[in-house]
Amino acid sequence: MAIGYLGLGSNVGDRRANLQAATDALGAHGVRVLASSATYDTDPVGEILDQPSFLNACLRIATDLDPEALLDACKAVERELGRPAEYARHSPRPIDVDLLLLGDRELRSPRLTLPHEQVLARRFVLVPLLELDFGLRTPAGASLAEALAVLPVDEGVRRAGDPLRVSPS
Ligand SMILES: Nc1ncnc2c1ncn2[C@@H]1O[C@H](COP(=O)(O)OP(=O)(O)OP(=O)(O)O)[C@@H](O)[C@H]1O
Numbered sequence: 826m827a828i829g830y831l832g833l834g835s836n837v838g839d840r841r842a843n844l845q846a847a848t849d850a851l852g853a854h855g856v857r858v859l860a861s862s863a864t865y866d867t868d869p870v871g872e873i874l875d876q877p878s879f880l881n882a883c884l885r886i887a888t889d890l891d892p893e894a895l896l897d898a899c900k901a902v903e904r905e906l907g908r909p910a911e912y913a914r915h916s917p918r919p920i921d922v923d924l925l926l927l928g929d930r931e932l933r934s935p936r937l938t939l940p941h942e943q944v945l946a947r948r949f950v951l952v953p954l955l956e957l958d959f960g961l962r963t964p965a966g967a968s969l970a971e972a973l974a975v976l977p978v979d980e981g982v983r984r985a986g987d988p989l990r991v992s993p994s
């Protein structure tokens with residue numbers, strides 16, 4: 826059983842309901858949700874800046890799935906919540922489920938990069954991840970807290986609401 830971290834994002838429809846639905850759906854795909862961060866209202870970053878702000882949160886999970894099977898589980902949850910299979914990169918979406926970290930696994934395949942390529946570069950990922958565990962490091966040893974400390978503060982990340990509900994199991 827490995828401990829991992831997922832990033833959730835939504836900027837279409839009822840954003841909090843979308844993040845909660847994704848959290849609730851993971852259990853049926855072999856992913857046990859252990860804890861949720863608070864939710865954060867965040868300025869869009871990336872290739873399309875002229876779009877509604879996102880609601881982001883991160884989850885700590887436990888799973889026996891290997892990395893590619895865990896990515897399949899994330900993608901299956903996105904599809905269940907009505908996200909089309911094909912999407913313009915960085916465009917608005919009701920739900921995005923990214924695999925950020927999975928134990929000490931490091932991997933680069935055509936479908937999956939682990940840790941997530943942007944995990945040290947996005948405030949909307951680092952702030953909720955550090956809320957879950959301030960001591961987090963990548964498998965290569967990089968401190969997430971140190972990565973956040975050197976990022977420019979112009980990418981707005983505002984606490985929006987309580988952590989998502991996590992079903993007891
Ligand atoms: N760690 C990862 N987590 C999720 N997807 C990944 C990861 N590494 C590689 N990918 C690949 O990235 C593809 C595009 O993912 P997605 O549609 O979420 O992109 P995006 O949200 O537009 O942009 P970004 O990848 O910057 O978050 C996925 O289909 C998947 O194969």
Ligand SMILES: Nc1nc2c(c(=O)[nH]1)N=C(CO)CN2
Nearest residue numbers: 834867868869870871879915
């Ligand atoms: N603030 C914020 N910006 C984004 C997000 C996101 O979840 N939050 N997801 C994107 C596509 O991966 C592109 N840009």
